[in-house]
Amino acid sequence: MITPVVQVEDFNLEYRLGKRWLNVLRDVSFAIMPDEIHGLVGESGSGKSTLALAIMNSFTPNARVAGGRVRFEGEDLLDRTPAEMRSIWGKRMSLVPQDALAALNPSHTVGDQIGEITRLHEGLSRRESLRRAEEMLRRVRISDPETVMRRYPHQLSGGMQQRVTIAMALSTSPRLLILDEPTTALDVTTQAVIVDLFRDLIHDTHAAALYVSHDLGLVAQLCDRVTVLYGGEVMACAPAADLYGRPLHPYTISLLASLPRRTEGAETRLPTIEGVAPALADRPAGCVFAARCPAALEQCRREKPPLEVIAGDRLIKCWRWREIASGALIIDTSPQQGAGDAPPRDGYVLTAQAMFKAFDPPTLVDRLLMTGRRPLRAVDDASLRVRARSTLGLVGESGSGKTTLARLIVGLETADAGALELLDMPLDLRLNRRPRSALRELQMVFQNPNDALNPYLSVGEQLGRAVRWLSDERLSRDTVRERVRALLSAVRLPETFAERYPVELSGGEKQRVAIARAFAADPALVVADEPTSALDVSVQSVILNLLKDLRALKGASYLLISHNLDAVAFLADWIVVMYLGEIVEQGSVAQVYSAPSHPYTEALISAIPVADPAAQRKHIRLEGELPSPRDLPTGCRFHTRCPRKIGAICEHDAPPIREAGDGHYIRCHIPIEDLTRLQVEDPAAHVSEAG
Amino acid sequence: MLRFLTRRLALLALTLFLTSILVFASTQILPGDVARLILGREAQDQALQDLREELGLNQPLPVQYTAWLTGFVSGDWGRAFTGGRPPIRPLVMERLGRSMQLALVTLILTVPLSVTLGVIAGLRENTWIDSVINILTLAVVGLPEFVTGLVLINVFALGLGWFPTGAALSSDAPLGEALRQMILPATAAGFVMMAYIVRMTRAGVIDEMKKTYVRTAILKGLSRRQVIVRHVLRNALLPTVTVIALSIGWLIGGLIVIENVFNYPGLGRLMTAAVEDKDIPLMQATVMVVVFFFALANLAADVVYALLNPRIRLE
Ligand code: SF4
Numbered sequence A: 001m002i003t004p005v006v007q008v009e010d011f012n013l014e015y016r017l018g019k020r021w022l023n024v025l026r027d028v029s030f031a032i033m034p035d036e037i038h039g040l041v042g043e044s045g046s047g048k049s050t051l052a053l054a055i056m057n058s059f060t061p062n063a064r065v066a067g068g069r070v071r072f073e074g075e076d077l078l079d080r081t082p083a084e085m086r087s088i089w090g091k092r093m094s095l096v097p098q099d100a101l102a103a104l105n106p107s108h109t110v111g112d113q114i115g116e117i118t119r120l121h122e123g124l125s126r127r128e129s130l131r132r133a134e135e136m137l138r139r140v141r142i143s144d145p146e147t148v149m150r151r152y153p154h155q156l157s158g159g160m161q162q163r164v165t166i167a168m169a170l171s172t173s174p175r176l177l178i179l180d181e182p183t184t185a186l187d188v189t190t191q192a193v194i195v196d197l198f199r200d201l202i203h204d205t206h207a208a209a210l211y212v213s214h215d216l217g218l219v220a221q222l223c224d225r226v227t228v229l230y231g232g233e234v235m236a237c238a239p240a241a242d243l244y245g246r247p248l249h250p251y252t253i254s255l256l257a258s259l260p261r262r263t264e265g266a267e268t269r270l271p272t273i274e275g276v277a278p279a280l281a282d283r284p285a286g287c288v289f290a291a292r293c294p295a296a297l298e299q300c301r302r303e304k305p306p307l308e309v310i311a312g313d314r315l316i317k318c319w320r321w322r323e324i325a326s327g328a329l330i331i332d333t334s335p336q337q338g339a340g341d342a343p344p345r346d347g348y349v350l351t352a353q354a355m356f357k358a359f360d361p362p363t364l365v366d367r368l369l370m371t372g373r374r375p376l377r378a379v380d381d382a383s384l385r386v387r388a389r390s391t392l393g394l395v396g397e398s399g400s401g402k403t404t405l406a407r408l409i410v411g412l413e414t415a416d417a418g419a420l421e422l423l424d425m426p427l428d429l430r431l432n433r434r435p436r437s438a439l440r441e442l443q444m445v446f447q448n449p450n451d452a453l454n455p456y457l458s459v460g461e462q463l464g465r466a467v468r469w470l471s472d473e474r475l476s477r478d479t480v481r482e483r484v485r486a487l488l489s490a491v492r493l494p495e496t497f498a499e500r501y502p503v504e505l506s507g508g509e510k511q512r513v514a515i516a517r518a519f520a521a522d523p524a525l526v527v528a529d530e531p532t533s534a535l536d537v538s539v540q541s542v543i544l545n546l547l548k549d550l551r552a553l554k555g556a557s558y559l560l561i562s563h564n565l566d567a568v569a570f571l572a573d574w575i576v577v578m579y580l581g582e583i584v585e586q587g588s589v590a591q592v593y594s595a596p597s598h599p600y601t602e603a604l605i606s607a608i609p610v611a612d613p614a615a616q617r618k619h620i621r622l623e624g625e626l627p628s629p630r631d632l633p634t635g636c637r638f639h640t641r642c643p644r645k646i647g648a649i650c651e652h653d654a655p656p657i658r659e660a661g662d663g664h665y666i667r668c669h670i671p672i673e674d675l676t677r678l679q680v681e682d683p684a685a686h687v688s689e690a691g
Numbered sequence B: 001m002l003r004f005l006t007r008r009l010a011l012l013a014l015t016l017f018l019t020s021i022l023v024f025a026s027t028q029i030l031p032g033d034v035a036r037l038i039l040g041r042e043a044q045d046q047a048l049q050d051l052r053e054e055l056g057l058n059q060p061l062p063v064q065y066t067a068w069l070t071g072f073v074s075g076d077w078g079r080a081f082t083g084g085r086p087p088i089r090p091l092v093m094e095r096l097g098r099s100m101q102l103a104l105v106t107l108i109l110t111v112p113l114s115v116t117l118g119v120i121a122g123l124r125e126n127t128w129i130d131s132v133i134n135i136l137t138l139a140v141v142g143l144p145e146f147v148t149g150l151v152l153i154n155v156f157a158l159g160l161g162w163f164p165t166g167a168a169l170s171s172d173a174p175l176g177e178a179l180r181q182m183i184l185p186a187t188a189a190g191f192v193m194m195a196y197i198v199r200m201t202r203a204g205v206i207d208e209m210k211k212t213y214v215r216t217a218i219l220k221g222l223s224r225r226q227v228i229v230r231h232v233l234r235n236a237l238l239p240t241v242t243v244i245a246l247s248i249g250w251l252i253g254g255l256i257v258i259e260n261v262f263n264y265p266g267l268g269r270l271m272t273a274a275v276e277d278k279d280i281p282l283m284q285a286t287v288m289v290v291v292f293f294f295a296l297a298n299l300a301a302d303v304v305y306a307l308l309n310p311r312i313r314l315e
């Protein structure tokens, strides 16, 4: 029998909180086999990162092991001192951390930091270690390792920083790699490239790996086996194909069903998991998932189910898995039906014409010293229109200018040029020149609800303020209270929440309050900037459904900004794709998703990981770095990374905007017919080598 | 970096220029007639008149200012009014030399010790040793310089007789003798600095130890000592280095109380003397020199910080 690289048995970990010891991880068992990429998925608070570090026998000072074992290649790790761990850390097991910039020392060069590890463990001289570091950088496909060696971490892009940490982790050929959400901070296209790199490198070195992530899609695309953690306990562990293809645990089933995706029809709602994960201090005595489980029985609440081994290689912790496996119990995951949407009306709520915004103009000093500093062109000649009662999804990666464009529209930044119209009335570019009626009609929901809510006011008070402030008449106290109650119920929060303060709410609840506030005065347009990306997977679908319901109920329109095309596609009718400040494509969801589409959109869609290990998406990867918006490429701005570039014309001439169908526009030199042919016949044209 | 330096130098020049106006203006509003001050109460009107003519005191103020400034910049600092009217520049330079020596001795006495204490306190945060260091430094920072000064004199000079009380020494005294004279004032100045350096270092170490890169270093398999020496200190000491560079200005031009208590012939003492004697040109010169060193120390602090911090150096 093969020894697993890692074997965790009945592991329990506690944190001290004041005088109490709280259970963070309970009876965790699973194993990682040689050559295996093992996914560890869970939402925030599930204990996944704590578990990952525990496997390295690394704990925070307030933690204590309360039972169980962690074996690494057969050796018991938990009773080793840190001094004894030193011959293992960095040599036989390495960590690829979440936030690469924070994890690298800001004042050592990249070369030194990578070299340090082989100097330490292999006794290499400085010169040799640097040579090895350079070789490692080449292996992580950094094209110019000599220069990168001498760079400091902050001089590299996020993707490069993450490559450096993986180069560092792999330079001693460890037996085990622990990757703790290593791509969470990266853009989708960069993430796709880095994940490909991980897969290749891990398989090349025959290491085992534990990949910690909250992203079910990513794990599906990368991992051989997956362990699902919820509330500090293992819910299920299975080969990826089984876990995604034939999920047996109610949590896994509901979670997979709730992932946002393109849906036909405005009335469709995502299946959701109600409620929130139990807080550390009040985890239940019975099944941790019981409070939110659609199949919970009395027994589930009383008694914890055992972690059972089934079919030889699956673990599951649920009283009712047999019924689920036999088909006797079916967890309902069919899309819910919401209140029917009123169909989009004719006309537009918002028109933005030729919006332009540059940041950071050169200063006097720059001009005197002729530093050649140029302004940063964040939004360049962008026009869009939002139809009444519909949702426009604005998509692009960081640096695309999508958020800036939204802020220009809302007035949080003042555009340098352009024209806005709201409900067929001209809207001043400056916020302080806009009438109150315009403020009422145009509301914003932010990515992080903490930024939007006042921590010192109760939910009722802040909603009341918004109601009063946006009203033209003086409202009586009772009217205000009545409206607040109505708002809370519209976002499905109990009335009693009016008394609570933001700190007492979970992330999803806060976002609901923020949405309620945006709807305080029946706005015509709500601009939502990544409204779900700071939230846990199980909560995202709830918020997306809510936004859809409110649109039906209140007849509002949305301008939804996101980096995730799939999430946008669930809610949007119309999509606008931006790259480096320019709109490169716009069209209906169906148009954008099928050929022809802009080469960038095509790459963007192919980079989104699908939560299905068997799924085949086009494999298009964007190599190279996103150019600086201060120093824009000539010709087509996408030419430095475009996998379908047709030649010098792309580098020299700005591409025309071509019409590809009813209202579907693509900015590209390739004629529409050719583009369609290319994308249909040759889905992955000269793709991996491009750039 | 070049941009940064040019901007900083320009700022330095501007500061000095503005100070010069301020210094000149403030000496003008001092009461009393300069000529009479120099020649004494019994001076004849004619003699006074001649002297005023010689010193340019009859000219309009802007002209006087320009003359003074150009003189100052070109190295002609004039003569003092009092004490036998010696030329100012050699006098100030001699005192400046003494001040620099004292500053150097103070730094040598203070910096290694306080940085070590700060690092220990930071690494052992919230243990007894941290508390002891904290209480000691707090106690020292609470005492005014003249109190520590007097205590030092009483105990080590008058009581134990180990060091001189601070009779002025001729400039050609042997090095050992000069050092003996400097130990006590340097210790008094060092006490003040030590408290700052210890607390700065402690805070820096505590901050850095919490950073994620420290975990990376530990999980590379480095020993605790390697983690601290190679990774933590370099970043943790950045603010400390800045504080030390800044303090140089104070050590050279700001030891007024200490130099007086110990009767040490540095710049600070020269400045007080000039003020007591209403010796305007001497006052102007010393103040300008002191301000120059403060500004220089500031610049040095910024430059050192930028040099040690790649995030700024490579802007
Ligand atoms: S044990 Fe009960 S509550 Fe827990 S997941 Fe299974 S069915 Fe749901």
Ligand code: SF4
Binding pocket: A599, A600, A636, A637, A638, A639, A640, A642, A643, A644, A645, A646, A650, A655, A667, A668, A669, A670
């Ligand atoms: S114009 Fe050229 S570079 Fe730009 S997207 Fe089209 S093919 Fe690619």
